[in-house]
Amino acid sequence: MERTIRGKVAVVGVGETAYYKRGEAPDPEFKLALKAIIAACEDAQISPKSVDGFASFSNDRSDPSRLANALGCDDLRFSNMQWGGGGGGGSGAVANAAAAIATGMAECVVVFRALAQGQFGRFGQGPRSNVISGTGAFTVPFGLMSPAQSFAMKVNRFMHDHGVNQEALRAISLASYHHAQANPRAVMHGRPLTEEKYDDSRWIVEPFHLFDCCQENDGAAAMVLVPAERAKDFPHKPTYILSAVSGSHYRAGASVHNTPDYATSTFKTTVPRLYDMAELGPEDVDVAQIYENFTGGVLMSVVEHKFCEAGECNEFFTKDNLIAPNGRLPINTSGGNLAECYMHGLELNIEAVRQLRGESTSQVPDPNVSLVASGPMVTPVSSSIYGTEATL
Amino acid sequence: MSYLNPGLPQPAPARDGLDEPYWKAAREEKLVLQRCKDCGTYQWGPEWTCHNCCSENLTFEEIPPYGEIFSYERVWHPVHPALAEQGPYIIVLVELPGRNGARMVGNLLGDPRQDVEIGARVKAVFEHHTGDQGSYTLVQWIVDKN
Numbered sequence: 279m280e281r282t283i284r285g286k287v288a289v290v291g292v293g294e295t296a297y298y299k300r301g302e303a304p305d306p307e308f309k310l311a312l313k314a315i316i317a318a319c320e321d322a323q324i325s326p327k328s329v330d331g332f333a334s335f336s337n338d339r340s341d342p343s344r345l346a347n348a349l350g351c352d353d354l355r356f357s358n359m360q361w362g363g364g365g366g367g368g369s370g371a372v373a374n375a376a377a378a379i380a381t382g383m384a385e386c387v388v389v390f391r392a393l394a395q396g397q398f399g400r401f402g403q404g405p406r407s408n409v410i411s412g413t414g415a416f417t418v419p420f421g422l423m424s425p426a427q428s429f430a431m432k433v434n435r436f437m438h439d440h441g442v443n444q445e446a447l448r449a450i451s452l453a454s455y456h457h458a459q460a461n462p463r464a465v466m467h468g469r470p471l472t473e474e475k476y477d478d479s480r481w482i483v484e485p486f487h488l489f490d491c492c493q494e495n496d497g498a499a500a501m502v503l504v505p506a507e508r509a510k511d512f513p514h515k516p517t518y519i520l521s522a523v524s525g526s527h528y529r530a531g532a533s534v535h536n537t538p539d540y541a542t543s544t545f546k547t548t549v550p551r552l553y554d555m556a557e558l559g560p561e562d563v564d565v566a567q568i569y570e571n572f573t574g575g576v577l578m579s580v581v582e583h584k585f586c587e588a589g590e591c592n593e594f595f596t597k598d599n600l601i602a603p604n605g606r607l608p609i610n611t612s613g614g615n616l617a618e619c620y621m622h623g624l625e626l627n628i629e630a631v632r633q634l635r636g637e638s639t640s641q642v643p644d645p646n647v648s649l650v651a652s653g654p655m656v657t658p659v660s661s662s663i664y665g666t667e668a669t670l
Numbered sequence: 671m672s673y674l675n676p677g678l679p680q681p682a683p684a685r686d687g688l689d690e691p692y693w694k695a696a697r698e699e700k701l702v703l704q705r706c707k708d709c710g711t712y713q714w715g716p717e718w719t720c721h722n723c724c725s726e727n728l729t730f731e732e733i734p735p736y737g738e739i740f741s742y743e744r745v746w747h748p749v750h751p752a753l754a755e756q757g758p759y760i761i762v763l764v765e766l767p768g769r770n771g772a773r774m775v776g777n778l779l780g781d782p783r784q785d786v787e788i789g790a791r792v793k794a795v796f797e798h799h800t801g802d803q804g805s806y807t808l809v810q811w812i813v814d815k816n
Binding site: 402403404405406407408409410411412413414415416417418419420421422423424426427430431432434435438480481482483484529532533534535536538540541 | 674678679680681682683684685689693713714715717721740741742743744745746747749750753756758759761763771772773774775776777788802803808
């Protein structure tokens with residue numbers, strides 16, 4: 279028996295709350311989660327009561343049993359957390375939900391992420407304790423304590439090894455901000471970015487300027503997944519999951535920056551499985567959403583998803599190549615984590631679906647295959663590929 | 671004198687005892703690295719088992735205090751109040767040659783605006799601190815021009 283989720287599960291509803299700057303959400307995090315789930319169910323025109331599973335990632339605080347209670351769900355069958363921090367689980371949660379449906383464990387699973395940093399504290403800040411022990415004792419006293427600082431070390435080595443210029447990172451940021459100007463949901467809507475503004479922005483940690491770093495936001499996002507055979511019972515054009523995988527390479531989790539293959543977005547071992555399950559290759563991908571914690575992670579993710587060679591980055595990463603409708607590889611067409619909202623990348627999965635429905639605010643012409651890369655440089659990472667009916 | 675301004679969390683050995691020999695050796699200006707007594711593999715950071723052969727028979731072995739810059743970064747934005755007036759500073763990832771690729775993190779002493787060369791040879795400098803939670807030593811690095 280062939281073991282795959284290819285074509286067995288469809289996304290029939292997507293939704294989100296309004297997206298806010300960090301600390302500006304009028305609602306607590308759990309209420310944001312409820313609102314996003316209700317919005318996704320409205321999009322699918324189903325009652326939230328019929329949801330029988332919840333999948334999330336990054337230690338989301340909105341407990342599935344409380345969600346099921348609040349929404350009056352009739353029969354909770356699947357409650358799942360993808361381990362690992364950051365946005366590495368964005369597509370992993372989709373994979374887990376899809377696996378549950380494909381194997382008959384559940385019928386209608388919501389993948390969600392809710393985040394109110396104003397309520398629960400920020401990412402990107404160092405610890406405030408007097409003493410640190412464990413692996414942090416080997417980095418924090420040297421002033422290495424934020425995600426930007428952890429990842430710049432990898433990106434510097436990658437750029438050194440392959441002669442990548444700062445302009446490649448700038449192009450990634452310009453593309454996200456460009457797309458956000460067309461997207462009214464985007465927190466950076468109405469705040470365009472120019473080359474000059476990027477160049478003049480302060481360093482956070484070299485090679486990251488301010489605009490190479492994701493936002494910090496409040497909000498929630500959700501998707502509704504059902505068996506593929508039910509996909510046409512819903513109002514929108516069906517979007518099928520062709521592949522979703524997660525993982526990381528040998529000793530990716532080695533502490534104190536000791537992973538043997540260091541200058542990587544962590545996708546080298548997962549991407550072959552991603553394309554194998556989808557039964558297609560990078561040349562078939564029409565549009566991609568590539569998680570930006572920092573632009574340098576996008577750079578390595580695009581290389582490791584086989585869209586260009588490491589030695590070609592300076593030619594490949596230009597704004598024109600990265601924007602819809604006609605770039606070589608339009609990426610982050612909603613504005614992504616940099617300029618739409620840092621919803622830990624779940625907004626990227628929603629945008630991948632909207633592209634295939636023809637509903638993006640920066641639409642690529644008639645796409646059939648839409649890819650998402652979730653959470654570069656962390657472990658585990660994950661990726662997903664969505665397709666229209668034509669790809670089945 | 672310390673490279674970074676005072677006030678960052680100070681390191682303490684883990685309560686489970688895993689890394690205590692490292693911190694004790696640093697106080698004595700010795701650089702030690704975890705090594706498997708069965709298969710000889712070095713590893714860092716410390717772990718309860720050898721990643722190569724799963725043996726629990728591990729030790730901390732003194733090694734020469736030299737390495738090579740594997741990567742580095744110059745930090746500008748302070749993410750801790752203690753660093754608010756710091757200005758830029760350099761963090762280096764130092765590979766310890768001939769030790770199965772083991773690496774350590776420290777600061778690169780000297781001008782924080784200096785050009786940094788990946789591959790440059792560096793020497794360990796033991797930076798002693800008297801903290802309000804006890805004394806400790808940080809292993810820092812300086813370019814070795816010899």
